[in-house]
Amino acid sequence: MDEILAQASKVADAAEVFMVTTDETQVQFETNRLKHIQSKQSISLALRISREGKTGYATTTQPGGGQELVDMAVETARFGTPVKFEFPPAGTYPAVEVFDPVVEKVPLETMVEVGEKLIATVTSHTPEIICEGAVARATMSVHIINSRGGEVSYRKSIFSLGIEGSLIRGTDMLFVGDGESSCQPVLSADNVTRAVLQQLEWARDQAPVPTAELPVLFTPNGAASALIAPLMAAFNGKTVLEGASPIGKKMGEMVFDRKLWLWDDPTVSYRPASRPGDDEGVPSQRTPLIEQGTVAHFLYDLQTAALAGTRSTGNGGRNRGLPAPTPSAFIIAPGSTTLDDMVGDIKEGLVIEQLMGASQGNVLGGDFSGNVLLGYKVENGKIVGRVKDTMVSGNIYQVLKEIAAIGSDARWVGGFLQTPPIYCPRVSVASK
Amino acid sequence: MTDIAATAQQLAEVIRRYQADYIEARLEESQTSHITYRGRELESIGRAVAAGGNIRALVKGGWGFVSFDSFDELPGKVELAIKQAQFVGNEVSQLAAVEPVVDSVPAGIDRNPVTIPLAEKKGLLDEYNDIIWRTPKVQTSVIGYSDSFKKVILVSSLGSNVEQAKADTSLRVNIVATDGSEVQQSGISIGSRGNFDEVQGLHRQVEETAQRAVELLAAPQAKGGEYTVVLDPILAGVFVHEAFGHLSESDFVYENDRLKEVMVLGKTFGDEALNIVDTAAIPGMRGSYRYDDEGVPATRTYLIREGKLVGRLHSRETAARMNEEPTGNARAINYRHPPIVRMTNTFIEPDKASFEDIIGDIKEGIYARNWYGGTTSMEMFTFSAGEAYMIRNGKVAELLRPVVLTGNVFTTLMNIDAIGNDLEMNQGGGCGKGGQVPLPVSNGSPHIRIRQCLIGGR
Known part of the structure; x- marks a missing residue:
């Protein structure tokens, strides 16, 4: 990142590099049973520059491609909007708790259990219901640096679970569903279960x-x-x-x-x-x-x-x-x-x-x-x-x-x- | 930048070393550019490149999927996908048998839209923006242009090795007019398979759209209730996609016994004149391709023929589980997602009626044109018209505020009682499903008439 900022600073009046990396694992249920596990690892790098008073912008998924990124940003800066602001200098940030290291350590087995219990509770209430569900954990790290010395970086964790149920009688279809997410593990599906069962009761x-x-x-x-x-x-x-x-x-x-x-x-x-x-x-x-x-x-x-x-x-x-x-x-x-x-x-x-x-x-x-x-x-x-x-x-x-x-x-x-x-x-x- | 062709060959080797019921790797590199105007000013202009890939593995009916931007440690990623699949799998894997394919498919365009100089693209949008801002009472507008060029390589344990290049361009124009506290808007959405010419020369259409936004300020709102409604080809295309097309996607159906009963082949869904087709095999449309993202050749699938349900859209897994032929409809929006069953180019085939025949005997009805969007919950659908007019005594009458139409899919299909002779395909917009949006598709229809359609209003 520092290298890209340095490269960009050679050709621009001001520059900012934004990078976010994400690592997500999701267990997915189809037709009331476990069907998929997905892992997604992604990197996104964005360069914004001010050159001759105009904005240039380019993104890539490959941190190694710094020069190409700078070239693309310079190309777009010929036409970009006039820059009316300055990047924020180094400053202080409020302490906002968004990372819980436990999230990335939640075992797949536990995620599957939470999902299975959720589906079991809903299907025992309404046996004909067909549920899709997902339990996911993700961690991301965000890092921003700019040519005025401004810098912020933080890690975030997200745990989420959700369910959608469909109940079909002839061509009459009922859809229910709910979800919950937090930066901390959501290992009890009680809130979601309660909401879905209430929906089923009211829609009887x-x-x-x-x-x-x-x-x-x-x-x-x-x-x-x-x-x-x-x-x-x-x-x-x-x-x-x-x-x-x-x-x-x-x-x-x-x-x-x-x-x-x-x-x-x-x-x-x-x-x-x-x-x-x-x-x-x-x-x-x-x-x-x-x-x-x-x-x-x-x-x-x-x-x-x-x-x-x-x-x-x-x-x-x-x-x-x-x-x-x-x-x-x-x-x-x-x-x-x-x-x-x-x-x-x-x-x-x-x-x-x-x-x-x-x-x-x-x-x-x-x-x-x-x-x-x-x-x-x-x-x-x-x-x-x-x-x-x-x-x-x-x-x-x-x-x-x-x-x-x-x-x-x-x-x-x-x-x-x-x-x-x-x-x-x-x-x-x-x-x- | 990583050479994905070389990486694909390595992966083809790696895959061979592992045991699973099926493994595939899909690698992709893409370049895009976009220009957005908001109001008079250019809001954003940018370029992007991306490269990445994924591994998908099937073991005993369970799927594992790993997507990545970093090409390091590829064998570890293959192992992870297999481990995940093993964790899930506890039955027998089923995939419809297909022949392995080795092929390379070019994008089929004269020039890559991404490499057209930004100055040329910006110049065109400037012309459109000038037209918009010549119109009095226009408060703001958004013009969004974007293009992409991508190369996708699929290698699989079946021995397939398919490289396909795809280009796409899209243009959206949305114009907002205000008068006091009244706010109204009107828009255009055009897409093409990477052919920049298609987004050029729209000056007249942009001008009409701006004027319409202004006219809507003085237009009355339809009174909510049931009407005989005539849909133009664009809106009817959205209807066939949203209301019926999604029901034909077998991943909703294949393990759902009750839905299978609803969607049983041979069942009557509409009048004998009703024929609905999905096909990626016609070249040059936004939903067209030679092979889907599982390497299955594109087909032409009749969903409804002479009013009866005769087919549905499949991936290899859904086809095997329903004991039907694969149709080549497994698509992924990019390498971050596994392929799922999707539509391609979906349309109602034309019949005989002229527009005059269709509206001639309507005493009071609504003529709904163009679209804002639509969504469906299988049984119920809702979609919004961009323009609407009253029909009075067989003639198109006053302009109305945009209307939202809604109804039960099955009743509404039955209530189609006239199909025009004027099929048109709409290349704008994109389809969303399972978090994969906007997938390039096209849809179309002739003018159609629907009896007893519910219109929202105040």
Whole structure:
């Protein structure tokens, strides 16, 4: 890495080398039994330079190919965007615990046992169910150096397990599933098992749904599938800078219900999305986005922040290509109402666990619209069965403007979101 | 850089020294370039090279898989894959018998898109961007261009040694218009098998897309409910891919007895006019190839013929386990993943109806065109149209906000009651499954009419 930085510094005004190596092992179950074991070892090396004021960028999987990397970066710098920022100098980083050495030592046998027990519990509850599952452990090391002397490096471990079950009766298909991940070993599948069994219980019968505006309760999974993509787009500093975010000019205004609090937080211990610094070496921070329904901040990387005349929030993420503003983990503050109380409050309505394809529409405008892959009908305060052939549509700027209640039990979903259930009084439901 | 051809030969030797029911090694080297515009400004321009490989081993029905970027200690990686497979395996391995293949397949293009000067690519995108920004009320836009050229070598314990070169180019344009707090967007997605010409000359289409985004600001939203819906070839192609194609992938079916009952060959799924095909064997499409990633030759597979289920897509394992012929549909997006059963070029064959025949007797319906995307859960599907219009008294009427269509696959296939004569293939986008996305595929259809289709709305 140092060699590449030195080579690049000869032809560039500033340079940054980013390297991540990953070692992952996954045991996979198909049709209720162990089927595959996979190991993936990967190296990714990215070089970003500033040359005559412009950005150059190139990546490789071969650390030995330093000169080729520098040449490619120089080639792209002829056309690159003007560099508006400076790489961060040497600094101090918050202590964020994301590595547990035990993770890489978890034996395959233990991983298989955890998966088998999970599947056995689910299949003993519902013998006809067919499950796919995975138990995975990974360790990665991230190292960033730049020509201003900035340097950050850390190791991260991730352990995850997940299950998807399908229950087929004729052409009627029911899909259930849940997962959990942590930087520490997850050797008990109890949380996941409990969630899946609850889904199976609630989906035991089918219930009809009218086409109407109905109260809808989004579970944490349901909120993740319907409401989060529009929020992530709206709070992205780049969307704001372009004037395409519906809330870009509403900083300090109450746009959402006053019960809603949202922040981005990469500093929570042992969460897979946590890290001491972002992918540009900017120290991690907790950034409030919605406070009491009021727009509080947006997410920035170095370049976007410079263009917007503000500071990076430590949200430079590399998905594909150059760093761009990227949420680490969205956290929605829990409220004080229990799930039972919220369900009990609904005379006729829905509980949404999974909305399929909800973010295919005009996400930027706040729209969500999807088929209820897993959801339940509530009648007179009781869940009476699963709904089918039903679409739920809305716009987050209407639906989150008036929230009936926010649940007291927050859950992590997919490693990138912690949310409680959210109960909305009126959402459009269309059914056959 | 490592010479993967030489490494492949070494690995072919190494594999021969080990005992397993099947071992294969797949090595890959690739180069890519991308240019992204966001708004008026160039957002990102970059080049990448990658090289790596994997070993896959089968022992007593269990699979081990090791992928790597470092070519050091290859025998150790073969041993690890075998050890993993042994750990899993406790039954009898089954793989459909195929002949070993030794072949080398060129990319079939005049010039490698990655080596076209960045200045030429950027110049083209600049022209498109100028058009976008001449349109009033455009708030922002994203243009994403990318290309790749890769060489993949497969060697196996069967004695196969297949080298295939593949090129790909893709262009996505998404244009956002705003008016007050209203935000609407419209887009284009074009792909080709590495032919840069295909992404050139789209000036008119870009202009229309920008205008449409603006027009949508004033368009009404469809009222949710059931409609007679006419799909254009692009959206019907997405429908056939999402709603039916994924059900034809045998890895979902082969060990699932209940799904086998649903997908039993000979069962009626639609009208006699309905024919659905998947084939990688037609050259020049994004889903085309000569051999799949297990070295099995590409075929032409009828999934539905005259309304009846007649075939499905297979890997060597699923074919053996279902006692059917392999179809050459095992594909991996890159060397970091094992091959799984995937579609290639999937389409509804044309029938006789003209567009006028199809919409002529619709009193009130929806004409849905183009697409944002789609997803499926086998039984239920949902996909979104990029454009939609009301159909009133047999004529295409006012523009609507984009609609989301959803339904039960089986009922919806039965409800197709008219198939046009105007087959078109869509090369844009890519398919996602098992974390492998976006895999180049194409899909297509003539215009089709669906009775009683559920539309989401407010």
